[in-house]
Amino acid sequence: MSDPTHTRTAEAVDVRGLHVRFGSVHAVQGVDLTARAGDGTALLGRNGAGKSTTMRVLAGVVPPSEGVVSVAGHDVALDPMAVKRAVGYCPDVGGLVPRATPWEHLQLSARLRRMDDWESRARDLLERFDLGEVMHRVTSGFSHGMGRRLSVVLAAFHEPEVLLLDEPFDGVDPTGVTATMDVIGETRARGGAVLVSTHLRELAVEACSTALVLRGGSAVARLDSAELAGEEGTRVYRGLLD
């Protein structure tokens, strides 16, 4: 029998007319967004523009108030658990268990997803993100950047169809930025779709081919991310925000 929550779409991410309301706050106001296998899409915009809320909907964490959202072929409103299984999500804040070590986080993730032969990938990712020496230290003592790096590792660990990275570069050192760029490139190369929300426009341009600019909960532009590079890009971007 076919799965009624599995929608027929060629897109890895397909968002039509998304609205999210928190009481009187209208955080997302009619956003449309599509991303295909191998795409890298940056979500840009000022504080409060609706980037993290959109990411939370795509991760199956916040339900849409209105609109149809399909992620990896699953409708987020009908089957948020299937969406959670299909995506790798690095939230903008939180998500780590303070009393658990990086190794325990990865162990739990592997068990929940019934992954075989996960240990060598776990070790490799931890080394690449410069977390090898602290893999058995509880995360409560981690710096902000260390926590960010581990959150990216956890999101990418199971090689998800859709990788959602919310502020992955925030406070992260150059080693972490390079490792994150590599993970984004590898995910796209194997046919995963990547969405990155960030305030660091130059890194967004490097990681993604497309940029969606949000303002006040609405998408004001979808453009080739190269158009946002350099001084001319700064001018274009400011023009979209003002």
Ligand SMILES: Nc1ncnc2c1ncn2[C@@H]1O[C@H](COP(=O)(O)OP(=O)(O)OP(=O)(O)O)[C@@H](O)[C@H]1O
């Ligand atoms: N749980 C919530 N309850 C009430 N309002 C919320 C909630 N989450 C988000 N909002 C509001 O929704 C709007 C969009 O917030 P969101 O976090 O999506 O913005 P953002 O673009 O990610 O901002 P930033 O760049 O600061 O992270 C803001 O006005 C915010 O205060």
